[in-house]
Amino acid sequence: xxxxxxxxxxxxxxxxxxxxxxxxxxxxxxxxxxxxxxxxxxxxxxxxxxxxxxxxxxxxxxxxxxxxxxxxxxxxxxxxxxxxxxxxxxxxxxxxxxxxxxxxxxxxxxxxxxxxxxxxxxxxxxxxxxxxxxxxxxxxxxxxxxxxxxxxxxxxxxxxxxxxxxxxxxxxxxxxxxxxxxxxxxxxxxxxxxxxxxxxxxxxxxxxxxxxxxxxxxxxxxxxxxxxxxxxxxxxxxxxxxxxxxxxxxxxxxxxxxxxxxxxxxxxxxxxxxxxxxxxxxxxxxxxx
Amino acid sequence: xxxxxxxxxxxxxxxxxxxxxxxxxxxxxxxxxxxxxxxxxxxxxxxxxxxxxxxxxxxxxxxxxxxxxxxxxxxxxxxxxxxxxxxxxxxxxxxxxxxxxxxxxxxxxxxxxxxxxxxxxxxxxxxxxxxxxxxxxxxxxxxxxxxxxxxxxxxxxxxxxxxxxxxxxxxxxxxxxxxxxxxxxxxxxxxxxxxxxxxxxxxxxxxxxxxxxxxxxxxxxxxxxxxxxxxxxxxxxxxxxxxxxxxxxxxxxxxxxxxxxxxxxxxxxxxxxxxxxxxxxx
Numbered sequence: 001x002x003x004x005x006x007x008x009x010x011x012x013x014x015x016x017x018x019x020x021x022x023x024x025x026x027x028x029x030x031x032x033x034x035x036x037x038x039x040x041x042x043x044x045x046x047x048x049x050x051x052x053x054x055x056x057x058x059x060x061x062x063x064x065x066x067x068x069x070x071x072x073x074x075x076x077x078x079x080x081x082x083x084x085x086x087x088x089x090x091x092x093x094x095x096x097x098x099x100x101x102x103x104x105x106x107x108x109x110x111x112x113x114x115x116x117x118x119x120x121x122x123x124x125x126x127x128x129x130x131x132x133x134x135x136x137x138x139x140x141x142x143x144x145x146x147x148x149x150x151x152x153x154x155x156x157x158x159x160x161x162x163x164x165x166x167x168x169x170x171x172x173x174x175x176x177x178x179x180x181x182x183x184x185x186x187x188x189x190x191x192x193x194x195x196x197x198x199x200x201x202x203x204x205x206x207x208x209x210x211x212x213x214x215x216x217x218x219x220x221x222x223x224x225x226x227x228x229x230x231x232x233x234x235x236x237x238x239x240x241x242x243x244x245x246x247x248x249x250x251x252x253x254x255x256x257x258x259x260x261x262x263x264x265x266x267x268x269x270x271x272x273x274x275x276x277x278x279x280x281x282x283x284x285x286x287x288x289x
Numbered sequence: 290x291x292x293x294x295x296x297x298x299x300x301x302x303x304x305x306x307x308x309x310x311x312x313x314x315x316x317x318x319x320x321x322x323x324x325x326x327x328x329x330x331x332x333x334x335x336x337x338x339x340x341x342x343x344x345x346x347x348x349x350x351x352x353x354x355x356x357x358x359x360x361x362x363x364x365x366x367x368x369x370x371x372x373x374x375x376x377x378x379x380x381x382x383x384x385x386x387x388x389x390x391x392x393x394x395x396x397x398x399x400x401x402x403x404x405x406x407x408x409x410x411x412x413x414x415x416x417x418x419x420x421x422x423x424x425x426x427x428x429x430x431x432x433x434x435x436x437x438x439x440x441x442x443x444x445x446x447x448x449x450x451x452x453x454x455x456x457x458x459x460x461x462x463x464x465x466x467x468x469x470x471x472x473x474x475x476x477x478x479x480x481x482x483x484x485x486x487x488x489x490x491x492x493x494x495x496x497x498x499x500x501x502x503x504x505x506x507x508x509x510x511x512x513x514x515x516x517x518x519x520x521x522x523x524x525x526x527x528x529x530x531x532x533x534x535x536x537x538x539x540x541x542x543x544x545x546x547x548x549x550x551x552x553x554x555x556x557x558x559x560x561x562x563x564x565x566x567x568x569x570x571x
Contacts, residue, residue, distance in 0.1 A: 008473060009394040016385035016404075016444055023441025024407045027415035034417060041421075087303060099557065100307040103314065106553035106560070107546040108502035110521040114528060114542035115313045118320065118535060128331060130535065132316060135332050165310065173561055226411055229504045233525055248413055249505070258417050265413040276409045 028269075035262035039255075049263035059264075062242040065156055069224040069243065073160045073167075078217050080164070081171025085179050086205065088172075098176065102169030109166065113233030116162045120148035150239045159241055162230050167223065171216045178212035179205070218279040225271050244268055321540035322346040328536040350540035354527075358537065359515070360544050363523035367501060367545075369432055370519050374439035374500040375493055381440060382447035383489070387477045389448070390455035391463055401452065407445040415441075416509050423510060430514040438510055439500050447492055454488040455481050491562045498549055498560070520545040 034041050035049055053059050084101065088094045104112060121131030125144055129135040134145040148158040182205065190200050206213075228245035235241040237250070244264060251261035320333045324347050336345055355361040388394070389401050419438065420429065428434035458481065466476050482489070504521040511517050518526070524545050531537050553560060 006394070009388045009392040012384045012388035012392065012473075012477075013400075015381045016448060017400075019381065019437065019441050020404065020407060020444055023419065023438065024410050024415060024445070027418040028410055030418035031414050084303075084306065087299060090299060091303060093303075097303055097307050101310045102557075102561075103310070103550075103553065106498060106549045107314075108504065108521050108524075108549070110502075110504050110524050111542045111546045114524065114538055115317045117528065118317060118539060119313050121535070130329065130332050132312070132332065132334065135334075165313070169310075174565060177565055226413070232504070233528060245413060245505075249508070252417060252420075253508075258421075262417055265411070265416070268411055269409075269414050272411055273409060280405070280409070 031262045035266045037259050039257040041258050049259045053263045062244045062247045073163050074220040076164050077167045080168050081175050085176035104166045105169050109229030110233050122147045152240050218275050221275050317539045321543045325536045350536045354541045363520045367519040371500045373436045375496045378440040378443040386448050386451035389452040405449050435510045490559045494559050
């Protein structure tokens with residue numbers, strides 16, 4: 001590198017560093033502080049907000065639901081993405097197929113929420129069903145219509161299905177790129193040696209794709225911990241569908257309790273931190289010159 | 290040539306999955322063109338029994354939501370929010386990324402590590418303090434406020450991506466440029482930027498869609514202010530106020546999706562590349 005004025009790099013860096021300091025560093029420290037203060041951020045109340053976070057009923061429901069999201073959503077999107085990536089590789093209309101599954105990634109979660117509110121539309125048994133799912137239940141299977149979003153036994157799964165619809169394409173695209181990176185000769189050699197497709201999948205493809213699977217899995221878990229829009233638009237957390245991020249929004253905007261909302265945000269950060277660090281270490285390795 | 294049964298199963302599975310994935314969006318699109326009474330009395334799939342009878346379709350819903358329900362203004366607001374919220378962070382990030390890639394200064398690696406590390410911070414951690422500051426400065430409910438917020442949230446990933454792209458450009462190119470007396474600015478403007486068009490394009494599309502589709506940031510910093518609300522905020526409001534008026538809700542939802550779908554269908558290649566590079570943004 002040639003000689004340069006020593007202040008020149010700082011001129012290039014200044015706008016970015018100033019904005020990062022103001023928009024990420026300062027607020028993070030301040031949220032941490034507020035989490036130990038009362039609703040209006042005036043009186044120090046120690047760990048009271050955290051006690052509330054871990055004991056209050058709405059929070060318990062939120063934690064339970066986020067856990068349900070982590071398990072069901074993550075396992076479904078990752079395994080579906082993987083299976084579809086391997087299957088789609090064998091047909092000529094592969095890119096068309098991937099576009100169809102990937103399409104929901106382009107639209108907003110709010111838009112997707114409306115799409116699925118309509119899919120889940122529910123009417124009493126006598127009225128014509130205009131939601132596709134209930135129409136199938138009533139007209140094809142001759143059963144009673146289901147209140148997909150208010151029935152407490154299934155509504156969380158109804159919301160998770162929307163998430164799966166949106167994110168599977170993301171995993172499909174990434175896993176498909178990784179799958180194509182596996183040398184074809186390796187698979188051919190296994191076939192010549194008499195391995196079945198099933199064995200090839202479990203013994204060769206899966207182990208080789210482990211790093212990418214780890215990346216998409218951690219990415220999905222981070223998404224799920226922060227899931228907000230789908231729940232906000234479709235149920236607003238009613239009927240036991242509350243999630244952490246939606247509860248934080250409620251505490252902040254509806255109840256104006258900045259202390260509790262801050263404590264929820266800190267817990268969210270702490271939950272994301274280990275997952276993000278796993279993801280990030282991989283990220284930094286791949287970015288080294 | 291005979292088709293083997295496994296192939297048949299393969300095609301059947303893939304085609305059904307593709308149809309399953311497209312059906313909800315098709316249902317929305319079809320319903321948005323049907324008159325109110327039809328939408329409320331029969332399922333959207335019934336149009337396919339006499340699809341070519343064009344009298345069953347109407348543009349009324351779109352006219353109503355764009356004018357009476359204010360979706361046209363929300364569309365304009367979305368553009369006014371999204372374009373600067375894409376241009377500003379990428380410009381700021383490009384400058385910083387160039388410094389990180391090709392300039393020498395103390396603590397360079399450490400600072401870059403800190404910037405990348407900031408990707409960990411979920412934006413929920415920033416909302417309350419920033420909103421309080423915004424309320425004091427009068428930035429809440431303004432476009433400038435939301436441009437800067439999106440810039441802050443987009444910067445760590447943008448700097449990370451561009452720095453790695455710049456750093457991978459051939460070293461000789463920059464050294465001969467410096468030898469020929471080119472300034473850092475010339476090397477940045479005439480070499481680094483033009484050579485990075487693919488990365489910049491991916492990043493721009495990614496950021497554009499992220500901001501266009503954002504709901505949370507807009508809800509927080511623009512509040513319920515009607516004249517500045519973007520499409521996502523407006524649509525969520527309509528879900529509550531229109532209730533079962535599906536003919537209008539479906540049209541409104543499609544208006545919010547139209548531009549992203551066009552971007553996606555025409556620039557899919559860059560979009561996918563951005564996704565592949567940016568799988569940990571958040």
